[in-house]
Amino acid sequence: MKDILSNRGQADNPFRMPEGYLDSFEDRLMARLAAEETEATQPKRPVWRILKPALTLAAMFALIFGMGYGVLSLTHTLGRGIGTTTSDTYATAEEEMIRPVSLINYYQTAESEEESADLDEETLLNYLATELSFADLAEIYAQTYQK
């Protein structure tokens, strides 16, 4: 294979650079150097200064929240939203309906209701005649009228 690289003509430089590039190179380099050195000698920013924007934002949110809370407290509207009222009312009503009642109380109430009920004479006589014996009736009579 013919040695194409042995021809030194192609080793001539085919590249060019913009006019005046090398003349201005030192100035640009020294300017960059000065900028980097200034940056390096500047004191580092303290942590609070880095966090300042975030802290300001957080403080603003806290202030807005505080103001809103204050206004609602002063106007007594805090906790009286639509949803809260409905659920509170429901809870109170439910509590009243499911008040615990003892079994004894229940029977006492039932007995008194029975006692107060009006019984007609005929029903009563029928009941006594069919359900009780003669002896039972005599005993009741004795208890009622002999006191």
Add this chain to the structure above:
Amino acid sequence: MTDQEILKLYREGGREEAFRLLVQTYKERLYWHIRRMVLDHDDTDDCLQNTFLKAWRSLANFRGDAQLYTWLYRIATNETLTFLARQQTRGEYAGLDAADRLPTDPWFDGDEVQTALHKAIAKLPPKQKAVFNLRYFEEMPYEKIADVLETSEGALKASYHHAYEKVKTWMKEALDAKY
């Protein structure tokens, strides 16, 4: 002004003046060294500025056991290799995109053979590219290339030979395909 005079001036307190002299002395050679590796002018400008900024920061620790010229070439080569590696991780293959743009690059006047040559060099692995460029274009002795790249001369000779053969083959393929 020689390297030794620049260093003497730096150590005697004329730091900024010494640095300016250093930049004036080496900016052009380093520019072309970087440019042949990255191909694009703007990328070259970035790498060259970074090279001198690093030199400025480490000049105080320069012990003088290497030549200033070798030391600067080492910084420039490392800076360029880092740039090419970053380019590779971004998805471009170490200057290949820049090589494809060569025919339309306003700062490139190469003919077909030169375009094929630089496109072929762009295909080389970055470190082999550095070896090839330093030897082929700058005709730097192996001994000095070994100092710049901190590698043995034997390894460099082998690396240059492989690079040379690959570039020759790729150039031939590219030019044969055209005609």
